[in-house]
Amino acid sequence: MILGKFDPQKKQRFAILDEKGKLIAPEYEPKIDEKTLLKMYRTMKLARIADIRALQYQRQGRMLTFAPVQGQEAAQIGTMAALDKNDWISPAFREHAAMLYHNVPLENIYLYWFGNERGSRVPDDVNVLPVNIPIGSQYGHASGLAYASKVLKNNKQIAVTYIGDGGTSHGEFYEGLNFAATYDAPMIGIIQNNQWAISTPRRKATKAETLAQKAVAVGVPGIQVDGNDVLAMYAVVKEAAERARKGEGPTLIEAFTYRLGPHTTSDDPTIYRKNEEVEEWKKKDPLIRFKVYMESKGLWDDAKEAKLDEELEAYVKTTFEKVEKEGPIVTIDEVFDHTYATLTDELKEQKEYLKNFVKETAGK
Amino acid sequence: MAEMTLLQAINTGLFEQMRKDKTVVVFGEDAGFEGGVFRVTAGLQKEFGELRCFDTPISEAGIVGSAIGMAINGLKPVAEMQFDGFMFNGFNQLAVHAARMRNRSRGRFTVPMVLRVPMGGGIRALEHHSEAIETLFAHIPGLKIVYPATPYDAKGLLASAIQDPDPVVYLEPKKIYRAFKQEVPENEYLIPIGKAKVFYAAKDPNLTVVSWGAMVHDTFKAVKALEAEGVRVELIDLRSIAPIDYPTIYASVRKTGRLIVVQEAIKTLGVASEIITRVTENCFLSLEAAPARVTSPDITVPLARGEYHHVPDVKRISYEIKKLMSFKL
Numbered sequence: 001m002i003l004g005k006f007d008p009q010k011k012q013r014f015a016i017l018d019e020k021g022k023l024i025a026p027e028y029e030p031k032i033d034e035k036t037l038l039k040m041y042r043t044m045k046l047a048r049i050a051d052i053r054a055l056q057y058q059r060q061g062r063m064l065t066f067a068p069v070q071g072q073e074a075a076q077i078g079t080m081a082a083l084d085k086n087d088w089i090s091p092a093f094r095e096h097a098a099m100l101y102h103n104v105p106l107e108n109i110y111l112y113w114f115g116n117e118r119g120s121r122v123p124d125d126v127n128v129l130p131v132n133i134p135i136g137s138q139y140g141h142a143s144g145l146a147y148a149s150k151v152l153k154n155n156k157q158i159a160v161t162y163i164g165d166g167g168t169s170h171g172e173f174y175e176g177l178n179f180a181a182t183y184d185a186p187m188i189g190i191i192q193n194n195q196w197a198i199s200t201p202r203r204k205a206t207k208a209e210t211l212a213q214k215a216v217a218v219g220v221p222g223i224q225v226d227g228n229d230v231l232a233m234y235a236v237v238k239e240a241a242e243r244a245r246k247g248e249g250p251t252l253i254e255a256f257t258y259r260l261g262p263h264t265t266s267d268d269p270t271i272y273r274k275n276e277e278v279e280e281w282k283k284k285d286p287l288i289r290f291k292v293y294m295e296s297k298g299l300w301d302d303a304k305e306a307k308l309d310e311e312l313e314a315y316v317k318t319t320f321e322k323v324e325k326e327g328p329i330v331t332i333d334e335v336f337d338h339t340y341a342t343l344t345d346e347l348k349e350q351k352e353y354l355k356n357f358v359k360e361t362a363g364k
Numbered sequence: 365m366a367e368m369t370l371l372q373a374i375n376t377g378l379f380e381q382m383r384k385d386k387t388v389v390v391f392g393e394d395a396g397f398e399g400g401v402f403r404v405t406a407g408l409q410k411e412f413g414e415l416r417c418f419d420t421p422i423s424e425a426g427i428v429g430s431a432i433g434m435a436i437n438g439l440k441p442v443a444e445m446q447f448d449g450f451m452f453n454g455f456n457q458l459a460v461h462a463a464r465m466r467n468r469s470r471g472r473f474t475v476p477m478v479l480r481v482p483m484g485g486g487i488r489a490l491e492h493h494s495e496a497i498e499t500l501f502a503h504i505p506g507l508k509i510v511y512p513a514t515p516y517d518a519k520g521l522l523a524s525a526i527q528d529p530d531p532v533v534y535l536e537p538k539k540i541y542r543a544f545k546q547e548v549p550e551n552e553y554l555i556p557i558g559k560a561k562v563f564y565a566a567k568d569p570n571l572t573v574v575s576w577g578a579m580v581h582d583t584f585k586a587v588k589a590l591e592a593e594g595v596r597v598e599l600i601d602l603r604s605i606a607p608i609d610y611p612t613i614y615a616s617v618r619k620t621g622r623l624i625v626v627q628e629a630i631k632t633l634g635v636a637s638e639i640i641t642r643v644t645e646n647c648f649l650s651l652e653a654a655p656a657r658v659t660s661p662d663i664t665v666p667l668a669r670g671e672y673h674h675v676p677d678v679k680r681i682s683y684e685i686k687k688l689m690s691f692k693l
Contacts, residue, residue: 088437121470
């Protein structure tokens with residue numbers, strides 16, 4: 001049992017690996033099979049490479065505004081690896097690592113940020129809601145997804161939802177969590193405390209000592225975890241998931257982490273934070289830490305790393321090129337037809353009008 | 365057939381749909397044990413249990429947000445806003461998510477939910493309990509909006525709303541919840557969303573009047589009283605605010621040549637504005653006078669003692685109809 005042992009009101013933080021990747025709490029080391037560990041590492045790498053390339057594409061004018069995830073991969077991959085394929089994600093907007101692990105194709109993620117709704121049309125067997133930009137509202141959706149699981153699936157399907165440190169000031173964060181808590185619905189709330197809400201530092205956003213202690217107000221377990229420690233995240237979420245599936249309700253987990261990149265490509269973090277701070281956090285990079293652990297298990301080495309890098313770089317490049325080619329194509333039918341299940345007469349008329357306009361004025 | 369009030373018709377409709385479809389869940393502030401402050405959901409928790417009919421925290425954003433999640437994951441939520449004036453707290457979820465989810469996921473995720481909102485004034489209630497805000501909903505693509513004026517329509521529209529694949533805002537004219545009774549079939553029947561009804565048709569009509577919600581009845585009183593003065597009205601009850609049934613309105617105006625729209629909401633940019641614009645665009649050559657409207661003024665709803673200055677009443681509706689009928693080209 002981890003929950004309950006680390007009191008967020010006493011600023012106790014749970015970790016299994018230290019910043020160098022050394023096992024410091026072996027008694028909590030989760031038993032994760034080799035295949036899963038490899039998938040976790042591979043997805044962390046994919047998220048990182050896709051992110052770096054997206055930033056470059058954006059700077060080249062080939063991508064629109066993009067919110068990079070760099071630095072937070074462990075907080076997300078640790079969560080998703082501990083859950084089932086059928087569970088839900090109700091994301092905020094910086095969750096590509098979690099989405100990739102939960103089988104959202106990179107093509108979809110790129111397509112969305114490229115400016116095309118088809119990106120949010122995830123495959124039928126993928127339970128991941130679209131990117132959620134209005135801060136906080138995703139907590140309500142998770143609570144409803146979880147309530148439906150309670151009524152229809154005996155709590156066996158969990159809804160996990162993410163929010164940032166800044167988002168915890170939002171009323172809907174509280175309302176969604178409290179709603180789920182009231183009915184013991186199977187929900188897990190992850191706060192990715194990446195220290196910055198655009199330019200507002202964590203300490204200016206709330207007087208609360210930790211964000212995990214906000215769990216106390218709704219009467220659910222809360223814990224602060226080293227969010228750059230993928231094993232700690234995995235172990236805690238596993239426990240939260242067991243509780244949820246037994247009908248014991250939500251858990252709130254604060255992943256203490258850092259946004260290494262800008263808020264979005266439109267943001268310049270050098271205005272509000274010091275480079276030394278970023279450099280300090282780069283030393284705590286979750287990927288380095290996890291790699292050391294994988295090497296210590298004999299599962300990874302430099303040769304494998306080089307091969308994986310090469311493979312993922314090629315995959316990211318091909319995927320983006322496809323998106324760059326197909327993404328700009330949007331038909332008039334496409335922007336009208338999903339307003340309702342069946343187009344209203346009014347919309348049919350407006351669609352015809354637009355089509356005729358395009359036809360009549362073509363080349364003029 | 366049984367005689368019932370509009371409130372009883374909604375309640376009966378909820379029982380009917382919950383019996384028919386096990387995925388229908390009903391919830392809201394005090395909507396479970398007590399049956400809601402108006403008792404619209406009375407008895408449901410007793411029959412269907414606390415999982416399917418329950419009280420929620422006082423949390424409109426939580427209610428609408430959770431309803432969205434429930435709908436995406438296989439339930440048919442019928443959520444209640446306790447009063448129109450509290451709707452604004454839930455508006456964010458309705459506008460940015462419920463209405464858009466189908467479109468932004470290109471059909472992968474849909475939100476077949478119903479949001480019941482008691483609407484309008486005239487009951488001498490507290491501040492924020494007497495808003496007429498159908499226009500605000502009507503400006504959000506992706507929502508359907510119904511607003512019954514009779515017990516019969518209330519039950520039939522509720523069944524359609526619950527079975528609709530898209531989010532439906534179901535507005536309830538709270539002023540006439542218990543005002544009168546009407547024969548309502550006990551078996552299920554559907555009233556299609558987006559179809560208006562000719563509520564009253566005088567022979568050889570010379571005026572089209574369009575209204576909806578509680579205003580239909582005040583309008584009808586005015587219309588009947590003016591018959592002696594040669595005003596022969598076709599009164600259309602809109603029933604659906606989105607989509608609006610324009611063909612029914614056009615057909616009537618082409619017969620009568622005159623149109624007046626009566627709404628409880630404020631004047632500027634209302635449903636009346638849109639109807640008049642459309643009629644002007646589509647029936648211009650049939651018009652014998654400029655279309656008119658009777659609305660509340662563009663002010664905050666006064667508290668109970670001053671409310672009569674705001675909401676149109678029979679006297680003001682009659683006054684405006686007579687003015688319109690006296691116009692000669």
